[in-house]
Amino acid sequence: MTTHAENPPHASGKANAALLLGWIIPGAGHMLLGKWVRGALLFAAVVTMFWIGLALQGKVYTPNFGDPLDMLGFAGDLGAGGLYALARLMGWGTAPVQVALADYGTKFIVVSGLLNVIAAVDAYSLANGRKAAA
């Protein structure tokens, strides 16, 4: 990753908008910066993982203060932003996990959230100049 040492990164309004938008809608941060193909690929990757997780009857975690793994699962799910909000609103992912494939689905949902956070932070880094735009 190339950085600009001469121009120290700073958080601009556009960078914050890219971060927030990228978190709410996967890939939207990159699209805001004009990186349409990257944004579309990130959207497809994150939404596909989230959707397959739900289709495998994976669990969508709710806020909790019980088992540490459940708390981490919630933190991971929260990374999916708008997708997580949509799933909670629609009541998706509430069935109990009873088969191995559903456990895979739960992991797909958590990882899609984590990948979405990486994508949103990447959009933020692109917008504030920390990462070189090619």
Added chain:
Amino acid sequence: MMLSHFSAVLIFALCASIVFGITQRTEPRKMALFAGYCFILFLAGTMLASWVMWLIKR
């Protein structure tokens, strides 16, 4: 939806590799190469772990 274990690994590796490629490299060509590298590592790592578990079970 029903997926085999291998198809689940394929989908997981593909999606994760796309995100890793785009976010961890700056130029499109390097992004594609890194995504391919990650994809192969995901698959190879999973297969290796599967064989190790099979050997342990025996």
